[in-house]
Amino acid sequence: MTQTSTPASEKVWTLIQISDTHLMDQPELEFARMNPEQSFLEVVHDIQQRFPHIDAVVHTGDLAQVAAESTYQRYLQFMQTWNVPHYQIPGNHDDYLAIFPFYKNSDEAHAISFGCWTLILLNSAVKGRVDGWVEQKQLDQLEQLLLEHSKQYVIVTCHHHPFAMQSHWIDQHRLKNSEALKDVIARHTNVKMVLFGHVHQDSENEWQGVRYLSTPSTSVQFKPLSENFALDQAQPGYRVLQLKDNGEYQTYIQRVVLKQAKINTEISGY
Ligand SMILES: [Zn+2]
Secondary structure (H helix, E strand, C coil), X not given: CCCCCCCCCCCEEXXXXXXXCCECCCCCCCECCECHHHHHHHHHHHHHXXXXXXXXEXXXXXXXXXXXXXXXXXXXXXXXXXXXXXXXXXXXXXXCCCCCCCCCCCCCCEEEEECXXXXXXXXXXXXXXXXXXXXXXXXXXHHHHHHHCCCCEEEEECCCCCCCCCCHHHHCCCECXXXXXXXXXXXXXXXXXXXXXXXXXCEEEEECCEEEEECCCCCCEECCCCCCCCEECCCCEEEEEEEEXXXXXXXXXXXXXXXXXXXXXXXXXX
């Protein structure tokens, strides 16, 4: 696992995954009884406090709940003020064909490298559908990118979950050709993990030595193992990845206690 021949480097790359911000077209509007804008800003504030020096933020989709230009423009302005490299892939709620402003060639896989690590972005969103599919063209590109980056440690990202969450309603909306994706990944030894969102909860699977990890939403959480749609009391969160150039890494979920939730609890106590 560890390459001892790699030149010693103390550099640790810090990557943050956020997901499912579900921003509205107006910042004051609520989604599922929560203001997603406020929650997103509190999550980002937490990231900024804990990690003043990060190398990139990757957003794994459902940036917008209301896919309007004003939604994306607000997000974009905010990220530019934050001034960190940021990458976004579309989710089922994003209008990736018309106005999603980040991922212009949505039928293409994209690769970004940090030292000995490479992040590959895939689009699993399909217009008009809640479930996901990665087109054959992108699977071919993924295969090619994995060959080209055979000496790199690779993180693959998409929006939809390739593994069942044991939650009936969510699993109807999974990545429908996940076997095809897993087959490509299993043919290579350089993929360390696959990161995704969509399920609004933390989860972990391992298959053929590759970890498949989901990340909570920055807004509402879905109840794990639930047969029908249900929200969870868990706090929003994000994933932290600390990557060393020798292939070693650490990853974990950081939850954020919202100010708003605290205030509500206090008020309901009266
Ligand atoms: Zn989604």
